[in-house]
Structures are given as C-alpha cells and as structure tokens.
Amino acid sequence: MAQIIFLHGASSSGKSTIAKALQDRIEMPFWHISIDHLRDAGLLPTRRFKSGEFRWADARSAFFDGFHGSLKAYADAGNNLILEHILDKENWLEMLARLLAQHDVFFAGVHCPLELLVEREAARGDRPIGSARQDYETIHVGKAYDIELNSTDSVDANVEALLTAWRSDRRVSSFTRQRG
Numbered sequence: 001m002a003q004i005i006f007l008h009g010a011s012s013s014g015k016s017t018i019a020k021a022l023q024d025r026i027e028m029p030f031w032h033i034s035i036d037h038l039r040d041a042g043l044l045p046t047r048r049f050k051s052g053e054f055r056w057a058d059a060r061s062a063f064f065d066g067f068h069g070s071l072k073a074y075a076d077a078g079n080n081l082i083l084e085h086i087l088d089k090e091n092w093l094e095m096l097a098r099l100l101a102q103h104d105v106f107f108a109g110v111h112c113p114l115e116l117l118v119e120r121e122a123a124r125g126d127r128p129i130g131s132a133r134q135d136y137e138t139i140h141v142g143k144a145y146d147i148e149l150n151s152t153d154s155v156d157a158n159v160e161a162l163l164t165a166w167r168s169d170r171r172v173s174s175f176t177r178q179r180g
C-alpha cells in the first residue's frame with residue numbers, strides 16, 4: 001500500500017508551496033505530482049492549443065483520464081505521492097477514490113481568503129484570471145478533509161500540522177467515506 005497525501009485547494013491557494021516544503025520534511029520518499037509539472041515540462045502542445053489550432057476542449061477529458069490513471073499506476077508500483085490537484089469535475093473524487101482504493105489517501109484541504117487568492121493570481125500573471133475565484137466558490141463544496149490548512153498560516157506551521165495529522169492514521173475524509 002502506498003501513501004498518498006492529496007493537497008486540494010484553489011489555484012494560487014499555496015498547494016505547490018506546501019507540497020515542496022512537505023517533501024523536504026517528511027520521513028519517507030514521496031514523489032511530488034502535479035499537472036503543472038507535466039505542463040511545464042512541455043508534455044502538451046500548449047502553443048497550438050492557445051493559438052486555437054487544436055481544441056483543448058476536445059483533448060481535456062482524455063488528458064485527465066490519463067493523469068488519474070497514472071496516479072494509480074504510480075501508487076500500485078509502490079510510490080508514495082504528494083498529489084496537488086483540483087477536483088473540478090463532480091465525479092473525479094469518486095473516480096479517484098475507486099482508482100486509489102488500495103492505498104492510504106490523506107486528503108488535505110488548502111484554504112486561502114478570496115482577496116488573497118485574487119491578489120496572488122494577479123501577481124503571478126501565469127494563471128487565467130478568474131480561475132482562483134471560480135475554484136474558491138466551488139471546489140470545497142461537499143468535501144470532508146482529514147485536515148484543513150489555511151495558507152495565511154506559515155508554510156512551516158501547515159507542514160507541521162499536516163504531518164502530525166497524517167502520522168495519526170486517523171482518516172475521516174470524503175475518500176475514506178467513499179470506501180464505506
């Protein structure tokens with residue numbers, strides 16, 4: 001059984017920042033997995049999607065199905081994962097819970113006040129304006145977490161709190177509930 005720590009929060013909420021600090025601190029090797037890494041490594045023909053030559057809407061579903069399947073493949077092979085991701089389709093939680101049913105999934109909600117999200121999104125300039133707000137209003141609805149973090153707290157404090165909760169083996173999140 002692999003260990004999976006899933007950081008779930010709006011765009012710009014601080015998932016990557018926490019994931020990197022966590023990977024530096026945690027007592028076992030964990031791979032930090034994010035769609036950002038695939039995009040930044042040049043996996044997608046981003047320029048041609050942006051130009052309209054290819055339609056992202058046509059490719060999106062297969063891309064995410066592949067990404068979700070790859071998480072199962074990594075975990076089934078025995079790799080521990082720090083996953084940062086946004087569940088922006090209603091059935092994704094259920095699907096991931098099924099794919100990762102053999103593994104210990106610790107589900108962490110990463111929160112950030114809306115004004116700060118909007119400020120960070122504008123300062124970064126590399127995310128579509130408005131996605132943080134849209135995520136903020138939707139992605140946490142109906143989700144139960146093993147821990148809820150707020151990125152107004154320091155990164156160190158969040159990592160410390162997460163590690164304490166993760167080590168406790170108490171799992172009460174939507175992932176655990178999906179398993180009945």
Ligand SMILES: Nc1ncnc2c1ncn2[C@@H]1O[C@H](COP(=O)(O)OP(=O)(O)OP(=O)(O)O)[C@@H](O)[C@H]1O
Pocket residue numbers: 009010011012013014015016017018036084120124127151152153154155
């Ligand atoms: N605790 C923090 N204090 C100050 N700035 C922060 C903090 N956490 C994140 N940031 C800043 O906010 C921006 C977004 O952070 P980060 O990349 O970690 O968010 P994310 O949730 O992974 O975003 P995305 O989903 O869009 O990739 C970055 O510029 C980062 O430096």
